[in-house]
Amino acid sequence: MNLRLDFGVVLERWPLFLDGAWMTLQLAVLATLFGFALGALCAVGRRSGPPWLAKLCGGYVEAIRNTPLLVQIFLVYFGLASLGFSLSAFTVAALALTINVGAYTTEIMRAGFDSIPRGQLEAGECLGLSQRQVYWHVLLLPAMERVYPALTSQFVLLMLASSVTSQISAEELTAVANYIQSDTYRAFESYITVALFYLALSFVMRLGFWGLGLVLFPRRRRLGTPL
Amino acid sequence: MSQPLPSSAAPVVSLRDVHKSFGSLKVLDGVSFEVPRGEVMAIIGRSGSGKSTALRCIDRLETIESGEIIVCGHRVSDPKLPLRALRLDVGIVFQSYNLFPHLTIEENICLAPVTVKGKRRAEARETARRVLGQVGLGDKLDSYPEQLSGGQQQRAAIARSLAMEPQVMLFDEVTSALDPELTGEVLRVIEQLAAGGMTMVMVTHEMGFARRVADRIVFMHQGKVWETGPAGILDAPETAELRQFVGSGL
Ligand SMILES: Nc1ncnc2c1ncn2[C@@H]1O[C@H](COP(=O)(O)OP(=O)(O)OP(=O)(O)O)[C@@H](O)[C@H]1O
Ligand SMILES: [Mg+2]
Numbered sequence: 001m002n003l004r005l006d007f008g009v010v011l012e013r014w015p016l017f018l019d020g021a022w023m024t025l026q027l028a029v030l031a032t033l034f035g036f037a038l039g040a041l042c043a044v045g046r047r048s049g050p051p052w053l054a055k056l057c058g059g060y061v062e063a064i065r066n067t068p069l070l071v072q073i074f075l076v077y078f079g080l081a082s083l084g085f086s087l088s089a090f091t092v093a094a095l096a097l098t099i100n101v102g103a104y105t106t107e108i109m110r111a112g113f114d115s116i117p118r119g120q121l122e123a124g125e126c127l128g129l130s131q132r133q134v135y136w137h138v139l140l141l142p143a144m145e146r147v148y149p150a151l152t153s154q155f156v157l158l159m160l161a162s163s164v165t166s167q168i169s170a171e172e173l174t175a176v177a178n179y180i181q182s183d184t185y186r187a188f189e190s191y192i193t194v195a196l197f198y199l200a201l202s203f204v205m206r207l208g209f210w211g212l213g214l215v216l217f218p219r220r221r222r223l224g225t226p227l
Numbered sequence: 228m229s230q231p232l233p234s235s236a237a238p239v240v241s242l243r244d245v246h247k248s249f250g251s252l253k254v255l256d257g258v259s260f261e262v263p264r265g266e267v268m269a270i271i272g273r274s275g276s277g278k279s280t281a282l283r284c285i286d287r288l289e290t291i292e293s294g295e296i297i298v299c300g301h302r303v304s305d306p307k308l309p310l311r312a313l314r315l316d317v318g319i320v321f322q323s324y325n326l327f328p329h330l331t332i333e334e335n336i337c338l339a340p341v342t343v344k345g346k347r348r349a350e351a352r353e354t355a356r357r358v359l360g361q362v363g364l365g366d367k368l369d370s371y372p373e374q375l376s377g378g379q380q381q382r383a384a385i386a387r388s389l390a391m392e393p394q395v396m397l398f399d400e401v402t403s404a405l406d407p408e409l410t411g412e413v414l415r416v417i418e419q420l421a422a423g424g425m426t427m428v429m430v431t432h433e434m435g436f437a438r439r440v441a442d443r444i445v446f447m448h449q450g451k452v453w454e455t456g457p458a459g460i461l462d463a464p465e466t467a468e469l470r471q472f473v474g475s476g477l
Contacts, residue, residue: 123325123384126286127339127391128314137338142329219329219371227329 009184010193020176021197027172028159028205031097038098039105046106047113057106064103070164072096077168093165101158108150112143145217145227152209156202173197238263239395239426240285245294247280254280256450267427269437272447273472278430282397285428286317299394318388319397322404324380326372332383333368336390358386362416378409382416396420398429434461
């Protein structure tokens with residue numbers, strides 16, 4: 001067995017990797033933002049919406065959590081195409097990832113809501129807060145703080161899973177690696193390089209979430225302990 | 228705090244023939260009592276006799292099947308009652324403190340004055356400082372609930388209610404979760420409130436405290452007001468049930 005690694009021809013193409021990493025990061029950020037909004041709304045709908053809405057949100061969560069991401073991506077891709085929409089691979093990828101992570105966010109937020117004792121809500125009501133104010137100040141904010149670690153892990157996982165969107169030729173990191181290995185016949189080196197890029201992106205995201213956590217949750221900043 | 232009511236002679240809290248069930252379980256079976264302004268009423272009785280339920284009905288945390296509840300001129304038994312108006316007049320403190328864990332003590336206290344009453348932050352902070360001083364926690368403004376002892380948390384919860392300047396305060400076994408030494412510090416705060424003329428209804432297991440502070444005792448048994456009167460009834464009970472209850476050393 002002789003393993004000879006030659007990164008030269010692979011690294012020569014570094015601008016391509018940077019482009020890929022940039023697209024992966026864009027996908028991750030967009031899907032995180034919209035997925036979070038979608039998930040938070042569904043969690044609220046599931047908890048306090050009329051029965052039909054609660055069922056709809058529940059059905060969405062189960063459908064997404066029990067089918068492969070790749071299939072979901074194809075469904076969005078071909079589904080929109082057959083409806084006559086011609087969207088870029090990037091848009092379809094961002095959309096599919098949003099729908100996917102939205103379902104996981106819904107579940108995580110629900111766990112957060114469930115972790116707030118009833119007495120807390122009553123205390124809010126008894127102070128004269130409206131239903132909406134109770135929801136925001138007594139339920140949503142502390143629930144968010146509690147599930148923040150789980151949420152951020154989910155978003156990092158999402159970034160890694162965005163690798164699958166190479167299948168619809170979104171030109172993110174993995175697609176770049178695919179292209180470079182077929183161009184240079186240096187498959188192992190290409191994928192080692194791309195793995196290191198993913199590691200770096202994960203690190204950047206975790207660092208970002210850590211910083212954001214300190215900004216969003218003063219209690220965590222001051223006490224350094226999870227809620 | 229001394230804002231005049233429509234009729235100043237009317238009781239602050241009045242229950243008339245209140246009935247309430249949970250499923251087939253009759254919890255309040257024709258409960259009536261009145262609390263005049265400035266008086267302290269202690270509700271005592273065995274576990275499950277309906278004390279907490281009666282208290283919760285006063286603040287409309289439970290709805291009733293029949294009877295009438297009027298609190299500070301609000302017809303609580305009316306299903307269409309605007310809850311916000313009621314809750315501005317009623318403060319309630321629970322056994323489990325229920326401070327908001329993600330907020331500092333100051334933020335806990337300022338939340339309702341700012342969001343409900345629309346007070347300005349600086350003004351609300353001033354109020355927070357005042358009520359915390361009142362309960363002896365002037366130095367805990369910036370602490371988080373978990374950094375306080377149980378007794379301190381309970382006093383902070385009382386301060387949070389006081390910041391809304393309620394007409395009447397309800398206490399539901401606020402010392403039951405506390406060690407005896409911490410119980411004392413909370414009871415002292417309630418006693419000061421009583422001395423200051425606050426109208427109060429408290430469910431308590433502290434007989435000595437009830438005897439000392441309450442103007443009137445309501446002994447509940449099987450969902451009924453079994454015996455009621457001035458604190459003296461604890462020393463000379465008329466009913467066998469109250470005699471037994473007091474005798475059991477609870
Ligand atoms: N939400 C509820 N659903 C069903 N039953 C309830 C509910 N709340 C109270 N009960 C029942 O109603 C009865 C009276 O309860 P309540 O809490 O008023 O008693 P209590 O006098 O406060 O007792 P304790 O001294 O133990 O606090 C109990 O049998 C209790 O199990
Ligand atoms: Mg009780």
